[in-house]
Amino acid sequence: MTDRHHLTRRGLLTAGAGTAAGAALLLTGCDAPRAIRATNIGKKLAEWPDYVPAKAPKPDFPGNDAKGIQSAYLTYPTDLVTAVPEKPGNGETVTVALVTNEPVPPPLGRNTMWRAVNEALGVNLKLNFIPSASLSQKLAVMMASGDVPDIITCSDGVPTFEDFIATDLQDLTDHLSGSAIRDYPNLANLPTYSWQGVGLINGGIYGVPIQRPLPTPEMICNLDAFDKVGGLSDWTPDQFTQRMKALTGKKHWASGPVGKTDVDRHAGWRGAPNSWVLDSSGGFHPTEATAVYKDALAYIQKLVKDGVFYPDQVATPEAKTLMYGQTLYSMADTLPAYATNVAAVGSRFRFDFGRPYTIPGVTPKKWDGPGWVNYTVLKKGTPSRIKLMLRILNFLASPFGSKEYELIRFGVEGKHFTRDSHGQIQLSKLSQVENFNTLPLQYVCSPPLVAYFPGQPDAARRVWNYQTETSKYLVKNPSVGLRTAAKDRYGTVTGQILNDAATNIVNGRASVKSWDDALKEWRKQGGDKIAASLREEYAAVHGH
Structure with missing residues (x-):
């Protein structure tokens, strides 16, 4: 029996990770001990990050973070909040390996949405798009080569990768454990169950969860x-x-x-x-x-x-x-x-x-599922460099109802969308090519998901009712x-x-x-x- 996460993309990767597993075994030798550095046995355990709900527009139907129930919105908020008052960066270049389920988007020079995100972040994001079916293989190759980007989306489908995290990537405990996470308010908005689902590695916090509701497929x-x-x-x-x-x-x-x-x-x-x-x-x-x-x-x-x-x-x-x-x-x-x-x-x-x-x-x-779909780890760096990476993740985790979320999810007003007389989002033709799926920064970091479906308020009611009715069985x-x-x-x-x-x-x-x-x-x-x-x-x- 595996630590099954059911019918998620990550679960499918695990099931099909034979190639990656073989690569990982070649790295360690067939008789080498596995997961000995990632284990938490005999280690001093880090305190879980504080949970501090973010300020966001009031939902029509409130969620319950302890039970994994999403908040539901029948209409798009018109009173957007600013979640990140200052740009995270100051012109730095940041390399990112992120998973995608879509064709590669237009390059930066022809991608209005990508350029707008770079401008808002104050950095130059160099994105390496990895098809989800190839993520395990790419992570195995990364271990072998030692060529590590600043920010990495990862899964648990590669043998010994957790050891690699423990020895070669950044321990984030001092930055995120307990009250330290309050320096990154949108990361503090991630529910405790998602952090616990990713788990500790070598007693510490290494991965930032990409949250998902608790119910399984x-x-x-x-x-x-x-x-x-x-x-x-x-x-x-x-x-x-x-x-x-x-x-x-x-x-x-x-x-x-x-x-x-x-x-x-x-x-x-x-x-x-x-x-x-x-x-x-x-x-x-x-x-x-x-x-x-x-x-x-x-x-x-x-x-x-x-x-x-x-x-x-x-x-x-x-x-x-x-x-x-x-x-x-x-x-x-x-x-x-x-x-x-x-x-x-x-x-x-x-x-x-x-x-x-x-x-x-x-x-x-x-x-229950694990409360996450992937998690993000960071290349080792100086304290100032790690803080920059965490400020970027904090921006990407801006909650629904914020200006930052609107940019990441819908793009630039007047180019990717307009608003109708009631303030509701109306997507443009450009959004069919440039959108949150083709520029999947949601798989680098994201806020807790909410139930909002443009023009279909009854769909939000149904999914909220379902979660509320059945949460007692989780x-x-x-x-x-x-x-x-x-x-x-x-x-x-x-x-x-x-x-x-x-x-x-x-x-x-x-x-x-x-x-x-x-x-x-x-x-x-x-x-x-x-x-x-x-x-x-x-x-x-x-x-x-």
Whole structure:
């Protein structure tokens, strides 16, 4: 079992990091110890950064940072605040490696938005855009070459990279721990759960989280379609099956392709702990070894037999296209992707989320994610140089409702957008080429996400209602933020064992009974070693 973050881009990178892993192993030697410097065992632990909410326009529906619930805005604020009174820089050149999911944007000389951001920051950002699918490989090459930019977006998909962080990159503890972070008010606005999700490295704070809401990948649904068969809540497992079957047929399917994510979600709805069972003595046991998880496997196997899942394995972008065209009526997707989905379909139909079903005597669980999608680390430098980098991150983390956020998100007024008579954003043609996705500074640093969807206030209400209704079911993954050598060494192999076995079972190629054999192989190939190392690291970090 790996420290799973479910269907996030980072999770997909981890699953596909074979090339990067090989590169990292060549760097260290096959028998070299792993994650020994990143571990927190026996280290003095840094205090988490203070949490100080930023000043921002009042939301229509307030969030709850402790529970990971987003604030919701029905309209765009007209009373924008200034989040960073002074330019962070004074003409310095700053190199940045950042991840992107889009084609590379026009170069600086032909990019109005990029130039405007440089002007606002007071620096010359030299951006190296890394396709998300290549991030793990690029990080491995970076370790080998020692050629490190000033600011690096990273993930946890590369073996030994955390060791590299601990030995070769900047310890930010003195700058960010406790009250020190108050020098950077927008970084202090990042919720504590995101810092804890990234975790300590070698006892210190090295990574600045790129925050995401706590709920894990969801069952995102075509509400209009589900309303015709009974809706997305107040259902039992049998009623769930009935509604899914009612939406399937005539080249339409109730769900996208089946995956282990579906088994995980239904196991949670049936009361299974999030990824690991943490016993009273501090021991870790895989939730896949519970009877509830095996029940979920059998249930999904039956749904596959009923034909409710799209029969071909397609990538997420293709599944989205099928859902936008209403060939599919639901799919697994991240909560932040709701915004992209809402914008893509406009008024053609409404999106919402499937609620947990009810089983007598069972309290359903929704599995928390780590609270971040990537995190940012810095090249070692003088104190003044590090403070410049943190001022840049502080600017990029300016909250929704600030002038700085508007620049990073929407660009320059009069070029990338105008305002209507009510002060609402109207995007221009230029914004189709220059926007926050093609200039993805959101993956360098960003504020807590809010629920705001231009021209679609009901979409904000729905996602806020969903988070509020279901937050009581959220449960944490006890392994999040922990550093262990065994997870680094065995995690990819053991994770693949369970993924492959689950895929074979739900597709009818193996019996549910064969799951016991998969668990034995998981243990044999290092699963028990991961569990033992997590126990030791958990005790060091949490004190028991």
